Amino acid sequence: MKKTMIALAVATLSASVTMVAQTTQINGAGATFPYPIYSKWFSEYNKLHPNVQINYQSIGSGGGIQQVSKETVFFGASDAIMNEEQLKAAPGKLLHFPTVLGAVVPVYNIPNLKTELKFSGPLLADIYLGKITKWNDPAISKLNPGVTLPATDITVTHRAEGSGTTFIWVDFLSKVSPEFKTTVGVNASVSWPTGVGGRGNEGVSGLVTQTPGSIGYVELIYALQNKIAYGSVLNAAGEYITASVQAVTAAASSAAANMPADFRVSITNAPGKGAYPISSFTWLLLYEDPKDKAQSKAMVDFVKWALSDGQRYCADLGYAPLPDNVVKLEMAALAKVKVS
């Protein structure tokens, strides 16, 4: 009896040892915006492939770029593309792979207003530059004929911390307003000419819902999950588009025609019909020739799965899935990553 017990114990022990030996652990870090879908993917993928375990720290896009450049993690993740300087600072060639799409929507609080407001890029830029300060400004009325707007001050709110959401927002405003581009510019955190900063999506939406006459911007997922009303935005094709998962995928789809080989593309103000103009990819950052080939093999297999089967988890979590033409390009590009 005792002997069988010992034998059993030895057997289980050796079994667990071999399992540990086979498990591939991959560490990554970066953007907070895609964290919900990434953690869903990692856990679902782990169910299918118990020997692959992916750990992800959502420390922010800037942190992700830094960690992957210092090679303290195997892969990075970012809501903003790396610039030339950052790419040069990395010890090897880093590749960008779009995984899902997000969008940013303008939210506002005007008491007793029943209709949805329409915005254009230049109008939003002027509000965020502090040039338009009243809700009944002719520039707003012109886009919203028939809507009676109050003569109250506009309280501008923005994100206090560095954020991919801010990056997408100012990237769009800089594209449509030369003045915004020169005075504010594009970065994850910028020097705002006006307004108050709330921390996180919840900080901004908290400010907007509490402050009559305020305007702010939050991620589409956040607005959808918390049922916050938001305005429609004029796109490059001249249509007012209310953000939705479909409209964001449409923006990516129209941008795919001119997709650069390295996927480093901003799709704000995308040209196509039905495209929501304040949309963006979020990217995984992988080395073309990583040191650990076993991890590389597992990671490439995972990314292939995430781009195909994994995309069906997007809708539930409020992310826009990648359009098929982008997935095709990425599958081809994944072959560049060395796995042996």
Place this chain on the structure above:
Amino acid sequence: MGQRGKQGSSGSADLGFRIGTGVFALFLIGIVCAIGFLLTRDAWLSIQKFGLGFWGSQVWNPVSGEFGALPFIWGTLYSSVLALLIATPISIGIAVFIAEMSPAVLRQPLVFLTELLAAIPSIVYGLWGIFVLVPAVRSIETSLPDVARRLPLFSGPPLGLGMLAAALVLAIMVIPFTSSIAREVLKSVPAAQREGAYALGATRLEAIRAALFYARTGIIGGVMLGFGRALGETMAVTMVIGNNPRISASLFAPQHTMAAVIANEFTEAADQLYLSALVEIGLVLFTITLIVNSLSRLLIWSMTRSSRVSVAGSVETAEPLAAETAAG
């Protein structure tokens, strides 16, 4: 030393104990020096580029790569001093009530509750600030008469979010620290002090004043501990202060603090100079905390010295009191 030598066999154990505790104390000094060294090293890029101008510049622009600490220094000191002004009288009041006047039944629950305030995570204070305090502050701000609104102290749109909300949250967070220390110090005032005061015909209020006077260095120590806490508080402040790096005297204006800007911008700072400037903000905060602590030490030291002199001369606390009692 001579006395210790006479103890003989216990001498070596004594020496070991001294060295052991000495190492721990040195370890602490070592940590402080290491923090200072690392902050300076990582901030070096920014120190080289901006020099001393960093302390005085009001620009904070991550896009163009220009950085200055002044708005953050201002916001940190303004909010902390304001919080102290609100918290100190309340803390002393709480301490006096618990130590001197409270019925025994109430004492323990009160002690427990004030200390519970210290155990609440700052993010909870922040959320409470956003959803409860800020709307309340906004309604106070909007109800101010126009005459008052013209003063620089109350200028700007009534957002609710801003310096006043931050100072109020900080004050609540500081109260448990200051009041616990003040209470303990009051409890340690020798009974002879109070009895002496009563013997001279002092009323209860006057006896408490005498006890407060006796305990003043300890109370100031408590206030300074609260000040240190307020200087470094991050999450609760950033959620209600408005995070706008612009210097303003107005209580209603959104402003920014050093700890808040580090917490907010560190994660997304991918550029080397930007990161270095944020580390330098940390260095500035470290330096200011050091200065504040040294000043409070100096204050306490000079007070204890002068009181020792006067104690040698007469019974210092009872004398002015007796004169007042006689006058009353």
